[in-house]
Structure formats: C-alpha cells, structure tokens
Amino acid sequence: MFSVQSREVTDLLRTDLKHLIHPHQPSWATDRVIMVEGQGCRMTDATGREYLDATGGLWLAQIGHGRAQIAEVAAAQMRKLEYFTAFWDFSNDQAIELSERLISLAPERMAKVFFTSGGSEGDDAAIKTARYYHYLNGHPGKNWILSRHTAYHGLAYGGGSATGFADMTEGQGPHLPHVSHLTPPHSYRSHLFDGEDVTDFCVRELEQRIQQIGPENIAAMIGEPIMGVGGFIIPPADYWPRVQQVLRRHDILLIADEVVTAFGRTGSWFASPDLGMDPDIIVTAKGITSGYIPLGAVLMSEQVGQVVTSGHGYPVGYTYSGHPVACAVALKNLDILESEDLLAASRTTGDLLYQLAAPLAEELEIVGEVRHAGMGLALELVTDKETRAPLPQPGLGVADVIRDQTGVIARVSSPTNLVLSPPLIMTEDEAITAVAAVASVLRRVRPDGTIACYR
Ligand code: PMP
Numbered sequence: 001m002f003s004v005q006s007r008e009v010t011d012l013l014r015t016d017l018k019h020l021i022h023p024h025q026p027s028w029a030t031d032r033v034i035m036v037e038g039q040g041c042r043m044t045d046a047t048g049r050e051y052l053d054a055t056g057g058l059w060l061a062q063i064g065h066g067r068a069q070i071a072e073v074a075a076a077q078m079r080k081l082e083y084f085t086a087f088w089d090f091s092n093d094q095a096i097e098l099s100e101r102l103i104s105l106a107p108e109r110m111a112k113v114f115f116t117s118g119g120s121e122g123d124d125a126a127i128k129t130a131r132y133y134h135y136l137n138g139h140p141g142k143n144w145i146l147s148r149h150t151a152y153h154g155l156a157y158g159g160g161s162a163t164g165f166a167d168m169t170e171g172q173g174p175h176l177p178h179v180s181h182l183t184p185p186h187s188y189r190s191h192l193f194d195g196e197d198v199t200d201f202c203v204r205e206l207e208q209r210i211q212q213i214g215p216e217n218i219a220a221m222i223g224e225p226i227m228g229v230g231g232f233i234i235p236p237a238d239y240w241p242r243v244q245q246v247l248r249r250h251d252i253l254l255i256a257d258e259v260v261t262a263f264g265r266t267g268s269w270f271a272s273p274d275l276g277m278d279p280d281i282i283v284t285a286k287g288i289t290s291g292y293i294p295l296g297a298v299l300m301s302e303q304v305g306q307v308v309t310s311g312h313g314y315p316v317g318y319t320y321s322g323h324p325v326a327c328a329v330a331l332k333n334l335d336i337l338e339s340e341d342l343l344a345a346s347r348t349t350g351d352l353l354y355q356l357a358a359p360l361a362e363e364l365e366i367v368g369e370v371r372h373a374g375m376g377l378a379l380e381l382v383t384d385k386e387t388r389a390p391l392p393q394p395g396l397g398v399a400d401v402i403r404d405q406t407g408v409i410a411r412v413s414s415p416t417n418l419v420l421s422p423p424l425i426m427t428e429d430e431a432i433t434a435v436a437a438v439a440s441v442l443r444r445v446r447p448d449g450t451i452a453c454y455r
Contacts, residue, residue, distance in 0.1 A: 009034065009046045033403070038065025041426050043409070052408045054422045054434040059228060059260045059376075060286035063336045064425040070292045070332055077328040086115070086322030088313075095322035098330050102284075102297055105269040105334070110282060112305030114314065115322045116296035119259035119285035123159025123222070125298050125316045126255045126281045127176075130220035132315065133253065133307050144178040144213050146206070146221035146252070150230035150414065151184070153222055153257050153283075162222050164230070165414060178217075180209055184227055185235035188369045188380055188388065199239045206246055215250035220281075225271040228260035231417035232378035234371050241276040253280040253304070259296070260376075263287030264337055264424050267347035267374030274373075280304050290333050290423075295326040342424040346374040349431055353377050353420060356435035365447050366391055375426070379418040379438070383447045390416040395449035398441055406437035418442070 012034050034046040041064060043051040053061065063070075077094065086095055099113040114129075116122045127145055134142035145162055153159035155168060161176035164184070169175050183192055185202050193201040210218060225240065227233040247254050256279035261271035265287060272279050281304060285296035300308075308314050320326070337343065354372040357379060361367045368382035381391035381398070398418060399410045413419040420434060444452040 012046055031400075040064045040066065041423050041430050050407060051403070052430060052434055052437075054420045054426075054438075055409050055411045056375075056421050056423045057291050058286070059265060059421040060291040061423045062264050062287045062342060062425075063290045063333055063340075064423040067292070067336070069336070070290075070329055073328050073332040074293065074325055077325045081324050083323060083325070085319070087317055092322060092324045092327070094324040094327035094331065098297075098327040101331060101334060102299060106282065106299050107270055107273050107278070109278065109280075109301045110299040111302035112300045112309075114298045114300070114316065115320075115327070116285070116298060116318055117294045117320045117323075117326075118154075118296045119257075119283065120154025120156040120159050121318055122259065122283040122285055122296040122298045123153040123162065123255075123257060124156045126222065126257075126283050127158045127162070127220070128316050129281060129298065129300065129304065129308050129314075130253045130255060133304050134219050134251075136307050136311055139216070139251075141217050142219045142251075144180060144218040145176070146209065146218060147179060147181050148184045148223060148227070149181045150186070150233070151181070151222070151224060151227060151257075152229035153224075154259075159222075180213060182206060182209060184230060184233055185239045186227075186231070186233045187236060188371075190388070199236050199242055202239060203242045203246060206243060210246070210250055210252070215252065218250065218252045220253040220255050221247055222255040222257055224257045224259075225261050225275040225277055226266060226373055226376065228376070228421075229413055231380065231413050231415070232371055232373075232376050232419055232421075234373055235275065237276065239276075244276070244278060255279060255281045255283065257283045259283055259285045260421075263290075263334075264343045264346045265374055265376055265421065267343055267350060269343065271373070288333070289326065289330045292333065293323075293326045293329045294320075295323070295330055337424075340425070346424045349422075349424070349426055349428065350375040350377070352428060352431050353422075353435060356432065357420075357438070360439055360442060364442055366395065366445050367442065375420075375422055375424055377420040378413070379442070381412075381416045381418060381445075383449065391445070391447075392449035395445045395451065398445055398451065401451055402437055402441045405441060408434050408437035410434075410438055 036046050037044040041053050147162035149164040151164040153162040161179045164181050187198045256272045262284045282299040289295045358370045361370050369380040371378045383389045396412050399412045402410050411419050
C-alpha cells in the first residue's frame with residue numbers, strides 16, 4: 001500500500017512550484033513527477049503511480065535503485081568517519097582504496113586520481129589541470145581549449161564554456177574566452193561535412209583551427225568518447241585515433257570526458273580505449289556511485305599528475321574531495337558491478353534493446369537512424385528521411401507522452417534524439433516493455449511533429 005495521501009501530494013506540488021528551481025524547466029511548465037521510491041528499474045511517484053526507468057535517472061543508475069547494501073555501507077561509514085578533509089596531508093582509507101581501485105580499472109596510462117563531487121567540477125578541474133601542466137612545463141601561453149559543438153561538459157563556468165549548446169551559456173556574461181568549438185563527428189548529419197568523409201573533414205578542420213590559434217597557445221582538447229547529451233553520437237572508428245595523432249604532434253593534451261560513458265554504460269569500464277582514445281586526463285562521475293551519492297573523479301597520467309603536483313601543490317580543491325562516505329559507496333558500487341557482471345549485462349541487454357529498436361528505422365518515416373553502444377541507445381527523429389531534417393516540435397515532446405501514457409521514462413536529448421540509457425540490471429522483459437512503449441507512441445508521431453490521439 002502506498003502511504004502518501006493525495007492531500008500531501010497536492011501540498012508537495014504547491015511547495016515545489018513555490019520554492020524549487022528545476023534545471024532546464026520553465027516556470028510556466030507546472031507538471032511535476034514527484035518520485036518517492038525506486039527499486040531495480042521501477043520507480044514510484046507520490047501518487048502511487050509506477051514507472052519503468054529507461055534512462056537510469058540521468059544516465060547513471062547502473063546497479064539499479066534501492067540497493068540496501070549501499071545504504072548499509074554508507075550508514076556504517078557515517079558511523080565510523082562521516083567526513084574529514086583530504087586537503088594538505090590529510091587523507092582517509094576510503095579515498096585511498098578507491099583511488100587504487102580506479103587506477104586498476106582505468107586505461108593503462110592513468111596513474112593519479114583527484115576526487116570531485118560530480119562531472120562539472122571534474123571538467124573544470126581537468127581544464128585547469130591541462131593549463132597548469134603546460135604552465136609548469138614552461139609554456140604559460142598554452143591556454144586554449146578545443147571542444148565541439150553539441151558537446152556537454154557540465155555547466156560550471158570552465159566546462160560550461162566547453163559545452164557546445166548556445167542556449168546553455170546565453171545571457172550569463174562572458175564565459176572562458178579561449179575556447180574554440182569544432183564540428184562534431186555526427187555521421188548521420190551528413191550535410192555538416194559537404195560530402196567529405198567525416199573523419200577527413202574533422203581532422204582537416206582540427207588542423208586548420210590549430211594553425212589559426214597557434215599550437216603554442218593550445219592546452220587541450222576535451223571530448224566525450226561518445227557524445228551523450230548531443231544524442232549519443234558514436235564517431236567513426238578512425239576519428240579519435242586520427243584526432244589524437246594531430247594533438248600529440250602539437251603537444252596538446254587530450255581530456256576524455258567519460259562522465260556518461262564510464263562504468264559500464266557502453267559495456268566497458270571506460271569507453272576511451274574502445275574508441276581508440278589514449279587520453280592524458282579522464283573525467284568521470286555518475287556511474288562511479290550509480291547516483292547513490294554525489295562523487296566524481298579526475299584521472300590523469302603519471303606525467304600530468306607529477307607535473308601538476310610539483311609546484312606549490314595542486315591548485316584545485318573542493319571541500320568534499322575524497323569524501324569518505326562517497327568513496328565507500330563507490331567501492332561498494334564497483335563491487336556490485338563486478339560481482340554481478342554488469343558490464344557483460346550492459347552489452348547483452350544493450351544488444352537486445354538495439355535489436356528491438358532498429359526495425360523502427362525501417363518501419364517509421366520519423367526514425368532516421370538507430371545507434372547504440374552497450375546500454376546507450378538513440379533514435380534520431382526526423383521529419384523526412386531524404387533530407388534528414390530534424391523532427392519539429394511538438395514531436396520532440398514525445399518522451400513526455402511516452403511517460404504519461406505508458407509509464408516508461410525515456411528522454412529526448414538535444415536536439416532531436418530519443419535516448420534510452422537504462423540501469424544495467426534491466427531485465428529482458430523490461431527491455432521489451434521499454435522499447436514497445438517507445439514504439440507505440442512513435443507510431444503516432446506524424447512527420448510534421450504532431451502526435452495523434454494525445455490529449
Ligand atoms: N560531462 C558529461 C559528458 C555529462 O554528460 C555531464 C552531465 N550530464 C557532465 C559532464 C556534468 O556532470 P554533473 O551534472 O555531475 O556536473
């Protein structure tokens with residue numbers, strides 16, 4: 001039985017509308033889904049309605065919701081040592097153990113770990129790290145950061161400047177001045193490349209941009225191995241290896257933003273090696289704790305780590321860096337990912353999701369392409385398969401309709417992709433239910449963006 005009474009729900013809703021600001025939600029949009037419980041892939045809201053979580057919250061609930069073992073670990077750690085700083089010479093056993101564990105799972109060159117509270121702090125720290133590395137190496141002019149349009153690197157001022165969506169930075173005054181955005185390797189959007197091979201185009205553009213700015217002025221390129229928020233954009237296999245070659249030639253560091261892709265989302269601990277990246281710095285968050293508690297980690301090579309700690313000390317630090325409870329939770333989360341073989345599950349269930357969804361590109365005029373890697377799946381929504389023109393609003397409200405009508409939580413990711421990124425523990429039956437729900441609504445979306453039989 002559900003304990004929250006409808007009167008309480010009304011009060012919760014009223015109070016939410018009065019006080020709570022939600023990211024990316026305008027005040028005139030007054031619908032709320034007030035979640036009160038989660039178990040596995042199932043969520044329950046304050047009215048008692050059940051949902052199937054096919055987005056893993058925001059791409060992160062790898063081990064699923066409601067794991068008592070995690071709560072127990074957190075409680076035990078809080079009883080023992082809830083917090084002490086990791087600044088200066090202070091440390092704690094959980095942070096030490098987690099740093100060792102992360103390095104054992106990370107790509108070969110990673111050797112050092114700096115903890116943050118999430119992805120945005122991590123991206124900021126990574127940008128500072130790259131610049132500081134060159135500064136201490138005697139190249140203080142190497143300040144520029146290369147990024148890509150439709151990249152997402154958080155919304156703090158540093159990573160936010162590298163984020164490639166104008167509407168997320170508009171009206172907030174100047175962001176970092178020395179950031180330059182390149183074309184994303186989004187093969188389906190072929191008009192971006194003027195008929196040229198995608199990688200040839202991107203590498204040529206990169207070379208040109210480096211010459212314009214001057215290699216002596218560029219610190220790093222930051223990039224998601226697979227662009228998440230941009231629509232789960234999987235680059236051609238030769239993209240990262242060739243980009244990396246160019247960067248190496250010019251002593252430009254590569255920062256892999258693996259906030260979405262690490263810890264099993266794509267079926268591996270880290271996606272960088274699978275995509276042919278050999279980064280100097282890796283930013284992680286999200287799946288590191290499956291969202292049970294905020295935590296991020298910036299990993300760096302021995303060389304970068306040595307240099308940036310060689311001066312008066314690494315000049316980046318957050319109160320919660322190396323928080324013992326967060327680190328204890330992360331360790332338990334990694335135990336579960338390992339003992340339940342959830343990386344393999346990500347590959348198997350991810351393949352199933354894809355097999356179920358891929359026929360929609362044949363069947364429906366509005367599904368241009370279906371892409372996936374592990375348990376990340378995107379359906380590119382178009383108005384016309386020939387021109388590949390993006391589906392207009394209100395078709396992009398399709399995730400809300402899926403949720404309202406079927407209880408399956410999906411997401412439309414910028415700009416026109418329907419994305420699923422479920423917990424890695426999702427069962428076969430749940431995967432079938434999720435794709436069937438998506439399909440049932442997509443079948444009613446017309447190429448002009450209107451949706452049949454809705455309200
Ligand atoms: N980088 C990437 C690739 C992300 O997808 C996100 C969050 N979606 C971030 C950074 C920012 O992480 P956070 O929201 O934890 O600050």
